[in-house]
Amino acid sequence: MNMNEATKTETKSEWIDGALSHFSAVIANPENAGAHLNLAIWLQREERWDAAAEAFERSLGFDPQSEAARIGLGACLLKLNRIEEALDIFSQSGDAPGPALFGKAVALQLLHRFDEAESAYEILLESQPNSEETLANLIAMSAETRDLEHMREYSQKLLALSPQSTVALEGLATVALERRDHHAAARYCDRIVQMAPDCLEGWHNLRIALDRILSAFTQSKPAASMPGVK
Amino acid sequence: MTILKIPPLGGTGCYVTQKVVPIPRPKLLNPAVAHAGSIEQPKPFRFPVTWGTLLAFPQPVDITETISTAVVVAAPVVVVPVHALQVVEPPPRPSMDEAAWEMVVPKMVRR
Numbered sequence: 001m002n003m004n005e006a007t008k009t010e011t012k013s014e015w016i017d018g019a020l021s022h023f024s025a026v027i028a029n030p031e032n033a034g035a036h037l038n039l040a041i042w043l044q045r046e047e048r049w050d051a052a053a054e055a056f057e058r059s060l061g062f063d064p065q066s067e068a069a070r071i072g073l074g075a076c077l078l079k080l081n082r083i084e085e086a087l088d089i090f091s092q093s094g095d096a097p098g099p100a101l102f103g104k105a106v107a108l109q110l111l112h113r114f115d116e117a118e119s120a121y122e123i124l125l126e127s128q129p130n131s132e133e134t135l136a137n138l139i140a141m142s143a144e145t146r147d148l149e150h151m152r153e154y155s156q157k158l159l160a161l162s163p164q165s166t167v168a169l170e171g172l173a174t175v176a177l178e179r180r181d182h183h184a185a186a187r188y189c190d191r192i193v194q195m196a197p198d199c200l201e202g203w204h205n206l207r208i209a210l211d212r213i214l215s216a217f218t219q220s221k222p223a224a225s226m227p228g229v230k
Numbered sequence: 231m232t233i234l235k236i237p238p239l240g241g242t243g244c245y246v247t248q249k250v251v252p253i254p255r256p257k258l259l260n261p262a263v264a265h266a267g268s269i270e271q272p273k274p275f276r277f278p279v280t281w282g283t284l285l286a287f288p289q290p291v292d293i294t295e296t297i298s299t300a301v302v303v304a305a306p307v308v309v310v311p312v313h314a315l316q317v318v319e320p321p322p323r324p325s326m327d328e329a330a331w332e333m334v335v336p337k338m339v340r341r
Contacts, residue, residue, distance in 0.1 A: 025293060034293040041288050056288075068288035075284035099287050106281045133283050140277035170275035177272045185272075201273040208272050 018042055026055075033063035040072055049079045067093070067100070074103045083110045095120070097127035102134065109141055117141060130161055139171040148175050166195045170202075177205060182216065185209035 022039040029035045040055030056073035060066055070089055077086035087107035093100030105120035118141065124134050135158040142151035155171030162168065173188035175181075189206035192199055 072288040
């Protein structure tokens, strides 16, 4: 047995142990909200979204106040593309800043209800101005609404928090390309391809920006004035 | 096909004819498309909506604690007033003669 096979066997064994442990806890305590919650979390980590959603629902049935079960259920529904249902679940928690409001904002954004989503994100940003995920989603929303000014603002904030953020760099590159600031576009695209070498858009846009810089340079200087050209 | 007449070097007055076969090019249905394609445009970046923090939010709970607490709470606690207590005396111990082993092991054997 080689190392890979040994690791696989170990992983499989761990998986079976995890499954047995969580399912037997639920069978032994069928009315225990915590047992259902633990099973749901395990299923969610195994990316069994349907089964996880059902387990979160059962947990929520036994403990309707459980914030963890509500957030987990909403997140699974988002994964299952059941966005309206996810919105209903997240909306039960009200508009206090927290994960439920973030889930609500995401659901609204996915439903293209951008104004409502923006209001929810604004509340979240007031309480947590350094939330990178909120800023990334706001950049995504600005891209959809073609709101370059907001895209620049959120991208700069995100870049200040996380200088390696490709989302922030892509946002700034988009703004620069749209505004024909080719030097800035080339700089941002260069950083994007360094961070994410498999980003095809980054390579393409870097070439476009460099081409534009070059053509602007050749246009501004007539051929006769260039050294070596008669 | 075009026939070009090329003047000879040296000015002898004789022309050389040469057949020029055009290079075949792919036919385009719409020349405007070809023109637009020649000017490359930036490709939009993809900005996915993410909610990773939501997936990480629920944390497992210790259910053994929950169960033991539930058992303790569920157990009935009866408070009995002191005056209601009765002293229950244990049944008198059987005498040596009445003891169970007396019936099993006859006295004569012991002696």
